[in-house]
Amino acid sequence: MNTKPITFPNQRKHNAVLRFLHLFVISYVYLFIFTSQFSPLAGIHKSGVLWLCKNVFQQTQVEYITMTGSGDTTLDYWVVLVNIGLAVVAALVILLADKKQRTFKDLHWFTIVVARYYVAMIMLSYGFAKLHDGQFPPNSIGRLEEKVGDMSPMGMVWAMMGASTGYTFVSGLLEVIGGLLLLFRRTKTFGALFSMTVMINVALLNFFYDVPVKIFSSHIVLSCLFIVSGDAMALYRFFILHQPSQLRFQKRTFDKKWKSITVIAFKWLVIAFFILSSSSALFYTPPAAPMEGAYIVDKFIINNQEISCNDSIGWKKILITSPSRTKVILNNDSTKTFQSVLDTENKTLMLRKIDHQDLYAYLHYNSQKDSIIFTGNKGRDSVKIKTIRKKKEDYLLNKRSFHWINEYPFNR
Structure with missing residues (x-):
């Protein structure tokens, strides 16, 4: 007697569609992982997509912009489409090709x-970078001096x-x-839900503050959804139907003890590699700028003649942001950026225009109580600049600390 269940044409079509969607999602997950920005194959894949854009899709304006x-970028969106x-x-x-109509559950x-x-590698990488001034270092003098209205939305996030x-x-x-x-099977579902919650906030910041990591952060959220997909029905029964439910947990078994030891050892080597490679950011310390600060010009004297604050050639502020970068804000609020050489032993500051060897200014500096006086030459002119130094800790954004009690909101 034949006991094989009868399948109707509509049911077969429905099963075929589900199997296709299942295989599509699995295939896309691998394509994303092996062609994303952290993959060594990303450059090769992008070059191939660029060739398709130019020679097949006739998108001649698409370019592979490195660094x-x-x-x-436009090419990144084409990578997603491809x-x-x-x-x-x-x-x-x-x-x-599959004649047996398998469900591919093991795959x-x-x-x-x-x-x-x-996803665990990505979360650890970005997480450790935030623990010690890696991704979001304290605001520089240049950022502190920037007007809020002149910031880009992305700059606002970095400042915040x-x-x-x-x-x-x-x-x-x-x-x-x-x-x-995410690294352990017993906590993978909770880890995926936890990571997805964290990454949704990151993705929203990227979208609404125009941070150009929208594609990648969205894919990490979708990857978390994929990870919990195997437990979707159990989660639905528990959270929505309020029915008793149990997550799937397949205990790993081996016919030989050495296989079990090998797999466990390999797993912990991978975990150690993830943690060590990601935590290197904890030991990074940005180079200090000995004279970092905003120098507010009190008097600007050129060729023994004091320049008024209304004269556009006069300087309004000198911003020393790093040992090799100095900005000068003129009286008309225009900004000039210079390559600088700061010699703290001889107390000199040399300024050169970006990508030029010509010396723009050579200044000696001397501290007198609360003021710093710069003297020297700017081109062929002699200058004497009396300034008042403003350090990072002098800005209200950095001075205002945490308060448990606020009788009134301190919102300025």
């Missing part, structure tokens, strides 16, 4: 393992994060916790 700092196309092709090929669970290790070491540290700590939870 741009942006992950949202990856979607490749995932469709891969899913169709596997679907047509799905293995892909989840790959995805959670990848740089203004609070505590908030930045906690943000990084949450990302590290999410990454660590």
Whole structure:
């Protein structure tokens, strides 16, 4: 007697669509991981996509811009489109070649393992970078002197994060916790939900403050969704239907003890590599600028003649932001940026125009009580500049500390 269940045409079509979508998602996950900005194959893949854009899609304006700092270039969006196309092709090929109509559950669970290790690496990398002035260092003198209205939206985010070491540290700590939870099977679902919550906030900042990491951060959120997909029904029953539910947990078993030891050892080597490579940011200390500060000009004398504050050739502020960068703000509020050489032993400051060897100014500086006096030459002219130094700790943004009690909001 034949007991094989009867399948109707509509049911077969429905099953085929579900299997196709399943294979498409799995294929796209691998394509994203192996072609993202942290993959050694990213450059090769981008070059291939660029060739397709120019020779197949006739998109001659698309360029491969290296060292741009942006992950949202035109070519990056083309990479997403090409990856979607490749995932469709891969899913169709596997679907047509598979005569047994398998469900690919094992492949799905293995892909989840790959995805959670990848997301864990990203979370640890970004998290550790926030724990010690890596991604968001304290605001520089140049940033503190910048008007809020003149900041870019992205600059506003960096200024906000740089203004609070505590908030930045906690943000990084949450990302590290999410990454660590993803590394273990017992905590993977909680880790994915935890990481997704953290990364949704990051993605929203990227979108609404025009930070060019929109594509990547969105994919990390989607990767977290993929990781919890295997437990979707259990989560739905528990959170929505309020029914007893249990997450899947497959205990790893081996027929030989040495296989178990090898897998466990390899796992901990990978975890150690992730932590050590990511935590290197904890030991990075940005170079200090000995004379860092904003020097507010009180008197500007050129060729023994004092220049009024209304004369555009006069200087309004000197901003020493690093040992090799100095900015000068003129009386008309225009800004000039110079390459600088600061010699603290001889107390001299040399200024050269960017990408020029010609000396713009050679100044000696001397401290007198609360003022700093610069004397020397600017081109062929002799100058004497009396300034008052303003350090980082003198700015209200840095002076205002945490208060448990606020009778009135301190909002200036």
